[in-house]
Amino acid sequence: MHGGVGFFDPDLPPRQQVLGLLYGKWVLGALRALVELRVPDVLAAGARTAAEIAEETAADTDALHRALRAVAATGALEQRAGGRFALTPLTEGLVSDAPKGVRDMFLLASDPLFWRPYEDVAHTLRTGGTALSHVFGTSFYDYLRAHPDTWALFDRAMEQNHWPASDRILDGFDFGRFRRIADIGGGKGQFLAEILRRHPSCTGVLADQPHTVAGARETLEKAGVADRVTVVPTDFFAGVPAGCDAYFVKHTLHNWDDDKAGLILRGIRRAVGDDAGARLLIVDLLLRGPGEWDVGKLMDVEALAVIGGRERDRGEWDRLAAAAGFRPANDPEPGSLALLEYRPV
């Protein structure tokens, strides 16, 4: 699969095909507005005309019709005879509370927090600093602290952060060999819960910021594992809970540059102490080699310009881990989410 081809418009002369990239902005703008107005929720009850949807969402009928028509032209909605619009499998996940849904993830990823920095990526290229701090005058996490609604959206979106590759990792890696697994930056414990559900002999420690773990009990109880998890409000830059034989860090180190990520890993190394059997388990994107298609290389632009983090290839992960006192213990496939196992040295 070469996902890059679809960005350009083969119906245009070669020198103009790059303009096809703009179609993404037009569709995203229209679809985000429809999701903000909860149009997918209305359509979940059945196909509707633009006038009917406008009535239910307090929108302008003509403007709404044009956005619906544009999105339907991409196949993300279906425009039927009689002017009715319907969801397709591409938009069913945008309905509130849809099983395996991505509404909050979609809204977060297209929120002004993640959108406006794209106005000035050139600033990032000139200075190496985030465009986000240039546009908003603050850092990523300070922005979240100052915008509680966005922070709540961020936390909800993380609960939908369920890559298909996550299931392969959950099913393919033997977590059962560990006694006590710490999930560092584990959010509300959604992934730790999945691990413990599959491995009844394991116990867990959930370590994340106080306001995030405050909402963890419900997730852990829903999964039936709350009695096997100790929840520890943690600032992972200051240190992490000791006494575990696996330290799991998923989708978190990529949010930080090497200095900050190294601080987290050194905290884990201190917690491991002289337990030679303990393991560091990093789950993050593992980038493919030069010139190969890899959506992770695109996400790295967001890491660079918005968050101030980075996606990494094998060499970059190993150097980071080595500097904290770990060496590789497995050899996962690059190109998606991977579990990198490290042993202490």
Ligand SMILES: C[S@@+](CC[C@H](N)C(=O)[O-])C[C@H]1O[C@@H](n2cnc3c(N)ncnc32)[C@H](O)[C@@H]1O
């Ligand atoms: C991108 S989320 C990943 C969450 C979860 N591991 C997952 O895969 O869905 C990063 C997590 O790091 C947490 N985090 C950020 N700064 C932190 C800090 N200083 N100490 C502890 N956790 C922190 C956030 O609260 C958030 O839950």
